[in-house]
Amino acid sequence: MDKMKKYLSLILALGICMSMCVFPAAAISANEAENEVLTEDEFTELLTAEMSSNEFGGLYYEGDTLVVNVIASQKATSLRPQLAQKAPEDIDVEYRTVTYSLSELERIKNFLTGYMSDYSIMMLDANEITNQVDISLKDYSDDNIESIKAAVxxxxxKTDYLNFIDDSNNVIRSTVGYETDNNASPFSLYGKVPVSFTAKASTTQYLTGGKILIGNYAYTLGPALSASKAYSAGHGFSGTVDVKDLMGTKIGSATSHLGSVSGDWSKITPYGGEFFPVVAKATPIAGKQVYMLGATSGETVGKITRTGVSVQFPPYVTLTDMCEGNYECNPGDSGAGLFDSGAKDVLTASSNAKTYGIQSSGKFNEKGEWIGPSYFTPISNVS
Structure with a gap:
């Protein structure tokens, strides 16, 4: 099971398996004594160690409602009232009965991940929303589909939960750009792109969303988790290389991490100055709204549509535990931060904005036009 899916699986078993999995009595009784309503993160921690993977079908948001899929069982019923008292006040929890557990869907997805190149598979997902395994195919022929069914x-x-998607005319590729690329729409915060709007600001602050150069390519300076630690994408270079602003000035170094569970990211350390703004981590969950702040596209908005996705990333690199969203991305946006707030909030010093991850790639047609979706590395996978 992928790390992200495993984490989300641990988030809200919500009472699955009363006889096999019981919360620590001391922890529950202490909370109940205080009649405490938990935050979302605290609620997550309470449920982390208590689940039955054979009865849990995944979770996702529909608006403000947190949908929890469970396999039909009487074991969940008795624990739900206790958990309902602890749930965050602004979140409604709804249970839905599904046929297959998330662990079963993940098992087949993980098996097929090892054969993505063999079967021309572009994307794999154990889909919590539809309770099936989505298989995006570059080779959508009957022979290829039958071969995959036989392997499963x-x-x-089972073949009942396999959902094949025809992507024969599309490609997943990175959103790295070139120094000569023109920037598109600016951030709404500024109204226009100022001359100094690169990674480097006049106050020696390096701004999230600014255009940076790593090697021979253009990227976006992504989220900063401290004044001395920010992130961008990890493709297009290897090892540790210099990071430059648009004037060619070296402003820091980037160390690449690319492939498998590492995802697609790089850690950037400044040679001087500091990164701004500093944000906190947030866990991506399907259905949550997300904002990308890219040097090319500016602010684009969408929702997280999948988590724990396997993506065949050219040239022939498989990325696992990725996330998918329906926000727009373009060349030069690689490394952009995915946030829970728009540009005006993220780039405000008083903001409590959080980041979901780091932009990596997207789906494009034969003309090179973005047709959606986009893919990002969850921030929980970086260090």
Whole structure:
């Protein structure tokens, strides 16, 4: 099971398996004695160690409602009232019965991940919303589909939950850009792109969303978790290289991390100055709204549509535990931060904005036009 899916699986078992999995009595009784309503993160921590993977079908948001999928069972019923008292006040929790557990869907997705190149698979997802395994195919032929079905059956899976997607005319590629690329729409905060709006500001603050140069390519300076630690994408270079502003001045160094569970990211350390603004981590959950702040596209808005996704990333690199969103991305946006707030809030010193992750790639048609979706590395996977 991918790390992100495993984490989300641990988030809200919400009473699954009363006889097999019981909360620590001291922890629950202490909270109940105080009649305490928890925050979302605290609620997550309370449920972390208590789940039955065979009965949990995943979770996602529909508006402000947190939907929790469970396999039909009487074991969940008795614990729900206790958990309802602890749930955050602004979140409604709804239970829905599904046929297959998330662990079963993940098992088949993980099996197929090892054969993505063999079967021309572009994307794999154990889809919590539809309770099926989505398989995006570059080769959408009947022979290829039948071969995949046979492989799944041989691995003890079922073909009932396989959903094949025709992507024969599309490609997933990175959103790295070139120094000569023109910037598109500016951030709404500024109204126009100022001359100094690169990674480097006049106050020696390096701004999230600014255009930076790493090697021979253009990226976006992504989220900063401290004044001395920010992130961007990890593709297009290897090892540790200099980061420059648009004037060619070296402002820091970037160390690449690319492939498998590492995802696609780089850690940037400044040679001087500091990164701004500093934000906190947030856990991506399908259905939550997300804002990308890219040097090319400016602010684009969408929702997180998938978590724990496997993506075949050219050239022939498989990325696992990625997230998907329906926000727009373009060349030069690689490394952009995905936030829970728009540009005006994120770039305000008093903001309590959080980041979901780091922009990596997107789906494009044969003309090179973004057709959606976009993919990002969850911030929980970086260090």
């Amino acid at each position: 059956l041989s691995h003890g899976g």
